[in-house]
Amino acid sequence: MNYTLTIGQNIEGYRVMEYCKTYGLNNAESYKVVGPDGRPALMKIILDGCYSAEFTEEVCDLMKSRYSMPVLKDAGVITVDSLEYRYVVREIGRGTKLSEILASGVIYSWEDAVRIVSQVLDALEMLHLAGVIHNDITPENVIIDDFKATLIGFGHLSRACFGRARFMVKDLDPWYMAPETGRGRFDERSDLFSVGALLYRMVFGMEPWRAGSPEVLSMGDLRELRRKPLRDLSKKLGPEIDEHSLSVLCGMLEPDYEKRYGTATEILCRLSATLVTADEEDDDEEEVGADVADLQPDVESVGIVGQEDPSKPRGFAAIAGMDDVKALLTDEVLYVLENPEKVRRYRLKVPNGMLFFGPPGCGKTYIAENLAYESRLNFMMVKASDIGSTFVHGTQGKIRELFDKAAATAPTILCFDELDGMVPDRSKVTSEAIAGEVNEFLTQLNGCSERGIFVIGTTNRPEMIDPAILRSGRMDHLIYIPMPDREARRELFRIHLDGRPTEDDIDTDALARMTDGYVASDIELIVNKTALVSARDDVPISQRRLEERIGITRRSVSESERAAYESVCREILSAPRTEEKKRIGFKTSLI
Numbered sequence: 001m002n003y004t005l006t007i008g009q010n011i012e013g014y015r016v017m018e019y020c021k022t023y024g025l026n027n028a029e030s031y032k033v034v035g036p037d038g039r040p041a042l043m044k045i046i047l048d049g050c051y052s053a054e055f056t057e058e059v060c061d062l063m064k065s066r067y068s069m070p071v072l073k074d075a076g077v078i079t080v081d082s083l084e085y086r087y088v089v090r091e092i093g094r095g096t097k098l099s100e101i102l103a104s105g106v107i108y109s110w111e112d113a114v115r116i117v118s119q120v121l122d123a124l125e126m127l128h129l130a131g132v133i134h135n136d137i138t139p140e141n142v143i144i145d146d147f148k149a150t151l152i153g154f155g156h157l158s159r160a161c162f163g164r165a166r167f168m169v170k171d172l173d174p175w176y177m178a179p180e181t182g183r184g185r186f187d188e189r190s191d192l193f194s195v196g197a198l199l200y201r202m203v204f205g206m207e208p209w210r211a212g213s214p215e216v217l218s219m220g221d222l223r224e225l226r227r228k229p230l231r232d233l234s235k236k237l238g239p240e241i242d243e244h245s246l247s248v249l250c251g252m253l254e255p256d257y258e259k260r261y262g263t264a265t266e267i268l269c270r271l272s273a274t275l276v277t278a279d280e281e282d283d284d285e286e287e288v289g290a291d292v293a294d295l296q297p298d299v300e301s302v303g304i305v306g307q308e309d310p311s312k313p314r315g316f317a318a319i320a321g322m323d324d325v326k327a328l329l330t331d332e333v334l335y336v337l338e339n340p341e342k343v344r345r346y347r348l349k350v351p352n353g354m355l356f357f358g359p360p361g362c363g364k365t366y367i368a369e370n371l372a373y374e375s376r377l378n379f380m381m382v383k384a385s386d387i388g389s390t391f392v393h394g395t396q397g398k399i400r401e402l403f404d405k406a407a408a409t410a411p412t413i414l415c416f417d418e419l420d421g422m423v424p425d426r427s428k429v430t431s432e433a434i435a436g437e438v439n440e441f442l443t444q445l446n447g448c449s450e451r452g453i454f455v456i457g458t459t460n461r462p463e464m465i466d467p468a469i470l471r472s473g474r475m476d477h478l479i480y481i482p483m484p485d486r487e488a489r490r491e492l493f494r495i496h497l498d499g500r501p502t503e504d505d506i507d508t509d510a511l512a513r514m515t516d517g518y519v520a521s522d523i524e525l526i527v528n529k530t531a532l533v534s535a536r537d538d539v540p541i542s543q544r545r546l547e548e549r550i551g552i553t554r555r556s557v558s559e560s561e562r563a564a565y566e567s568v569c570r571e572i573l574s575a576p577r578t579e580e581k582k583r584i585g586f587k588t589s590l591i
Contacts, residue, residue: 003022005029007019014074014089016032016033016043018031027052029044030043030045032092035089044089044154045085045086048077052157052167054088056130059127059157060075068120068122068123068149068150069151070091071090072088072089073091074088075088097144098144098198099140102139108202110245111275114271116142117202117271119148119149121268121271122264122268123150128264131159131160132158133159133160133186133190134157135156136153136172136173137151137194138194156172158186160186174219174222175207177193177219182222189260189262192252192261192263196208196252197253205237206237208234211236211237223255230253231246234246234250242274244274263424265421265461266424268421272421314373316370318370319367322488329374337351337375337411352445352454353448353475354475354476355478356479357460357462357478358480358481358569359482359483359557360460360519361519361521362521364459378411380405380415383418395440396436396437396440403448403453406453407451407452410452411453413455414448414453416455416456418460420462423438425464442466442474445474457475462572470572478572478573484520487512489512490508490509490512496523496524496528500527500541502540503540503541511550517562518556522555
């Protein structure tokens, strides 16, 4: 068979070492190559004019992100024998294919399997947001490096299909294909079914419905097997997993398309709730919410991220830039929380809550923690797993108990980290239990300021939150926390370098110019990594080493993601509310 590229051929600085395979509808090929840096990589080419979602700009931009997908090294167009081909070059993931690990007889615990599958869902969620379906989620297409999972196998990427698929179907593994794919329907829910099959295989040692069955030759045969109740088959197999976890797994593998979980966010929310401690599993239903007492009850017990050194600034002094945010928090939040007598005399409106939203790594949770320190009010940080329960309606009880505890220690700041995972849009979920939890949250949020509770929510995904949460009177302030501007980046370098041994010529202004597009966590990583290397060499941190580290540190947020977040910002802040909203945060040209 003749291949497009030949061994030893040089393509844009990449030397072709080995042909891998032809895929798609025989119009795409993959090769192992060696790049200019001497490191192996994977090159894929497709004849220009042919469609494959993995060559689209949206997918290429995702490869530049921090999500659990291979890293894009290069992309472009080449000409071979007068024909133009588009190409992408991606890093070859380090680690072992999950299929090889499972073939060796490894069976994962529920907790370990969920942690791996959650990373697959994280990557899948970003693909779905870009309008792209993976279509081939199997153990063969997941690489494991320790407990870090990377989703690969993009040869079947497409837009949602309803009818004839635009990719080769015959090479897909039927055990991981959703029932509706036999009728030509490939979309988000079919991907999520495949993730359920992946999780089942990791925990039970075989694919769902495979126990005692021969190899399946057709989707019709498999459809008949799937008529048997999966819950009953699973209980016969072992290992023992709790009823709540089994219920979530069966929900992921629901053969009925309409009854299956609809989004990766919904599944992540349900899975996180299953990762409860052994103590929680021993509790009976009457003790729902007892573990909430373990949450930090007072700001003095809260560790401010990155500020363990008591000589370091805390409170607003620890926040770089964001002067407009600090002013709003001081004037409209802290003042009324700290002056209850004036609130009564002047009948001031007590704020109920606020939402910090924006790209990851920009300091939303960090600002909330330092607001708590600045106010000296009681502070409780809550994550989705803190309110998860093994009991039906148990999470609703925990939410109620949580607000009751906050009221008992009022005035209290109650901070919900990654709020979108706790109160997803009810119009996009099929679970009645989740809808009940959102309703309970709404009930508790209504007028909570009158009980001395101020709620802060943080999220990267405000569009996934139920709209009822965001109306004024519940979340009074919607605050976009954008990527740091130049002034804020300069201040971030100053804060993170303060107290460390440095050379005298550190130019934080130059560093700020070099880090346009980097988020706060990127800058912290740059300084920490430079400090580590300098410590090993026992020399002060230098400008040269910082600039070298910047050159090899990848941005956490791509330009397309940045534009997407700013688009969501405009949409959220322009939605009708009963009072005007303020656009505040770092200065940008787009908001």
